[in-house]
Amino acid sequence: MFFRRKQSQATPASSTVASPLAPVTNGSAAPAAATTFASTMMDDYPLTVQYILQRATQYFPKRELVTVTAEGYERSTYGELGQRVTRLAAALARLGISKGDRVATLGWNTTRHYECYFAIPSMNAVLHTLNLRLPADQLSFIISDAQDKIIVADADLVPLLEKVKDSLGSVQYIIVMNGPVPTVGAGMPPLLDYEQVIADAPTSFAWPAINERDACAMCYTSGTTGNPKGVVYSHRSTFLHAISVTQADTLGISGHDTAMPIVPMFHVNAWGLPHAAGMVGTKIVFPGKFMDPARVAQVLADEQVTLTAGVPTIWIGLVQVLNQRPDLDLSRLTRVVCGGSAAPRALIEGLDKLGLNLVHAWGMTEMSPIGTVANIKAGLDDATPEEKLRYRSKQGYAVPLVDIRIMDLETGQTAPWDGVTFGEIQVRGPWIAASYYHDPNPADKFIDGWFRTGDVATIDPEGYVEIVDRTKDVIKSGGEWISSVQLEGILMGHPQVLEAAVIGLPHPKWQERPVAAIMPKPGAEGALTPEILTAFLQDKGVAKWWLPDRYVIGMAIPKTSVGKFDKKVLRAQLAQEITLGE
Numbered sequence: 001m002f003f004r005r006k007q008s009q010a011t012p013a014s015s016t017v018a019s020p021l022a023p024v025t026n027g028s029a030a031p032a033a034a035t036t037f038a039s040t041m042m043d044d045y046p047l048t049v050q051y052i053l054q055r056a057t058q059y060f061p062k063r064e065l066v067t068v069t070a071e072g073y074e075r076s077t078y079g080e081l082g083q084r085v086t087r088l089a090a091a092l093a094r095l096g097i098s099k100g101d102r103v104a105t106l107g108w109n110t111t112r113h114y115e116c117y118f119a120i121p122s123m124n125a126v127l128h129t130l131n132l133r134l135p136a137d138q139l140s141f142i143i144s145d146a147q148d149k150i151i152v153a154d155a156d157l158v159p160l161l162e163k164v165k166d167s168l169g170s171v172q173y174i175i176v177m178n179g180p181v182p183t184v185g186a187g188m189p190p191l192l193d194y195e196q197v198i199a200d201a202p203t204s205f206a207w208p209a210i211n212e213r214d215a216c217a218m219c220y221t222s223g224t225t226g227n228p229k230g231v232v233y234s235h236r237s238t239f240l241h242a243i244s245v246t247q248a249d250t251l252g253i254s255g256h257d258t259a260m261p262i263v264p265m266f267h268v269n270a271w272g273l274p275h276a277a278g279m280v281g282t283k284i285v286f287p288g289k290f291m292d293p294a295r296v297a298q299v300l301a302d303e304q305v306t307l308t309a310g311v312p313t314i315w316i317g318l319v320q321v322l323n324q325r326p327d328l329d330l331s332r333l334t335r336v337v338c339g340g341s342a343a344p345r346a347l348i349e350g351l352d353k354l355g356l357n358l359v360h361a362w363g364m365t366e367m368s369p370i371g372t373v374a375n376i377k378a379g380l381d382d383a384t385p386e387e388k389l390r391y392r393s394k395q396g397y398a399v400p401l402v403d404i405r406i407m408d409l410e411t412g413q414t415a416p417w418d419g420v421t422f423g424e425i426q427v428r429g430p431w432i433a434a435s436y437y438h439d440p441n442p443a444d445k446f447i448d449g450w451f452r453t454g455d456v457a458t459i460d461p462e463g464y465v466e467i468v469d470r471t472k473d474v475i476k477s478g479g480e481w482i483s484s485v486q487l488e489g490i491l492m493g494h495p496q497v498l499e500a501a502v503i504g505l506p507h508p509k510w511q512e513r514p515v516a517a518i519m520p521k522p523g524a525e526g527a528l529t530p531e532i533l534t535a536f537l538q539d540k541g542v543a544k545w546w547l548p549d550r551y552v553i554g555m556a557i558p559k560t561s562v563g564k565f566d567k568k569v570l571r572a573q574l575a576q577e578i579t580l581g582e
C-alpha cells in the first residue's frame, strides 16, 4: 500500500458534539444499548487529501496532466505526479517542515503547483496559496500572519517577493519552480531550484497518519476592505467538498472529463476542482499564466476540454473570440462553470447560441467555495425554455450538505422563500468556515452556528437563490432597495455593452442614487449614450426610480485581484468626479 493507514484515530470533535444519531438519554448513566450501538457503527475512516493522492496514482496513473507554456504544452501523468509528490514531501521534511507548518505557494495554474497541492497536506503541513495579484501591503500582511516557513514560487513571481522582503522573517527558503532561479538582491531567504530539490530527494517517504480534522490548506479572503482574513480548510472539509463537486447534480466532474480550471489555484483551491479531479482521475489542463480569451479558446479546442471554470469576465471575452473563430471545435465542452460574480443573462444566452452550456454557481472563500449551483432541479424539467433560462440566470439551489437561509435586513427575522423578499444569505455545513484564523469569534460574522455571507439575495419557492447585492454594495434610494447586480445584468445584455458596473452615490434628497460605469464593446465606443441606455432599461421593464442618474461611458472598470468588479475603488473614483443633485 502506498500510504501507511491508521484506521482508528482520535476524533476530538466527535467526543464533544452530540451526534444526531446518538440515542437520547436523560443525563443519567448511559444505557448499555448506547455503548453497544456506538461500538457497532461504521469505521471512522479518515477523509484526507492523502487518500485522494493515493487514489489518483493507484487507479489513474496514465491520465494526463497538461500545462500550457509559452512554447506549447508540457505533459505529464498522475503516475509521475505521485512519484514527484513523494520526493517533494521528503525534501520538504529534510528542510524542516513538519505537522502544521505553513508552506505557501505563489504560482500560476501548473502541474508543479498541483504537486504542491498534494505533497504539503499529505505530509500534514498546511498549503497556503498566496494570491499573486494582491498589492504588496496585503501580501506582506498575509505572509506574516500565516508565518509561512517555505514559499514555493514561480520564477517570474520572485520579484513580487522581493518587494515584500521585509515581511519574510518567518520564511526559511524560497523554492523556485517553472523557470530558472533568478538572481536577487540582499536580504532575501535562500533560493532553491524546485527540480534540483526533487532530484536530490529520497524516492520514498513515510507518510504520517493524519486526523481528518487537521488543517490541510488555507486561503485569505480577497475582500476589498480591511486586511484579508485567513480561512483554514481541514482535510475533512476539503474531501467532502471534492465529493460534492463530483456529484452529477452539482458540477458532475467525472474521470472521463478533461477539466481546465481558469480560476486561479490561489482562489479557494481553484474552487475544489483539483481535489475532485484527483479523486476521480480527470485529465487536467492547467492554463499556466495564459488566461487571455484567445489563448484559452485555442487550448479548449486543442485539448478537447469538456469542463472549464472561471469568472464571468473570462467568458465574456471568450464569447467575443468564439464569434470570430467558428473554426475552433469546442463540441466536447459541456460545462462552462461561472462563479465569483453574477453571470449576466446575456452571457448565458451568448454561450447558448454557440452551443455552450454555462453552469452558474455561487460561493465564497469561507465556503470552500461551493454553496449553490444553478442546474435545472429535478421536477423542473418541463419548465419552458424561458423559465429554465430564468433559473439558470439565478445563482442556483444549495448543493447537498449546505444549509441556507435568508435574514430580512430590516426585521432581523428569517425571510420567506417567496422570490421577492431580500435578506442576507446565511449558511452552515461541513465545508463552511466556523471561524477565521487569528480571529476565531468575529461577532459580526457568525450567528447561532450560521455564517453570515454578507450577500443579499432572494430565494424563490423552488429554492433558487438570486443574489441582489453585497450588503456593502446595496443601493438604498428613498428608503427602497435597488439591486445593482440586476441593473448590471440587464445593461450587459445591451448588444454594444461589454461590461457594466453600478454603484450608489450619495444624493441630497434620496440618500443614494445609482450611477452606472459602462465599457462598450470594441468598435462600439461613441455609439452609446445615456439616452440609449435608459431607453434600453425601460424597454426591459426596469422601474423609473431604478434608472441610473448618471452613466460614465468608456471607463475601464477597476477589477479586484480575482477579476471581479472592484466597486469600492469604482465608488471612490466616481465620488471624486460626480456630485448628484436634485
Ligand code: AMP
Pocket: 221, 222, 223, 268, 338, 339, 340, 341, 342, 343, 360, 361, 362, 363, 364, 365, 366, 369, 395, 453, 454, 455, 467, 470, 562
Ligand atoms: P470570494 O471569497 O473572493 O470567492 O468572493 C465571494 C463573493 O463573490 C460572494 O460572497 C459573492 O458576493 C460573490 N459571488 C460569488 N459567486 C457569485 C455569483 N455566482 N453571483 C454573484 N456573486 C457571486
